[in-house]
Amino acid sequence: MEKQPLFELKNLSFSYPRSSRPAVERASFLLYPGEIFGLVGESGSGKSTLAKLLCGRYAAPAGQLFYGGKDTADFSSAERKAWRQSTQLVSQSASASLSPRMSVQKILEEPFRIAGTYRQKDARAVRILELIHAVGLCGEHLARLPGELSGGQRQRVAIARSLAMEPAYLVADEPVSSLDASLQAQVLALLLAQRKKSGMGVLFIAHDLGLVQQFCGRVGVMWQGKLVELARTEELFDSPQHPYTKRLLAARLSPDPAVHLSLSEEIAAAPSGAWEETSPGHFLMA
């Protein structure tokens, strides 16, 4: 039997008011439990907009988003609430959403209070310490207010809070780009541990292709609001097919502007029509 996806989107589109072009145009893909799906693409290509759509922050006017096999557009308010609770969005600026007057301890207790988990005080204290250690902080930080932490420390508290919710899936929008390499690795290890523990799925948005290559099973490439290519990570890095993907990968290996320029012409001429499977699991907008 095929595994039930955590979410599936079909031809999802979204436009901001007063903009001539959709920020996300007919995006289709799905995420399985325990899967880490990377989303890459140039600045302004629609990654963060897609992230917000997937967490129910915006309602899509066109296309469908299925959660638990049901179209989220048909959700009752109770179902919508349950869905919103089982998805978490961690953005690069997640730390801005920490309430300034709550101690780190209180911030990390709140998810358990909302979800009604870890009601027993001792068990809750153990879990909170586990989380705070996992993001490289210590017990001493629990008494502090967000304003008494560094930016990277605040970001780590925000990540710990999202994981405390034990989401079915986490949408991580450049969650570690403000952290140094060793902390990045530590936070990513935490995501892997949570995935192992609960089967959490992760949509991982990153500019760092090295991280994506290491960390993700499949990758989707966005360009101008469209998902133009999707494949298993190895396949995508070994044989990119869309000219934009080629440019993205070429820029990493050789910053030669001439290569860049010729690929730009190819990109401009790239068709953006039907979605084609060029080899098993490798999809291309052709």
Ligand SMILES: Nc1ncnc2c1ncn2[C@@H]1O[C@H](COP(=O)(O)OP(=O)(O)OP(=O)(O)O)[C@@H](O)[C@H]1O
């Ligand atoms: N609140 C908003 N109102 C109007 N337009 C917006 C808004 N947020 C984003 N956009 C536009 O939507 C498009 C997609 O933006 P989005 O933030 O999704 O891109 P992104 O791929 O996340 O880029 P980056 O890599 O820079 O974070 C851009 O053209 C952007 O200008």
Ligand SMILES: [Mg+2]
């Ligand atoms: Mg973004």
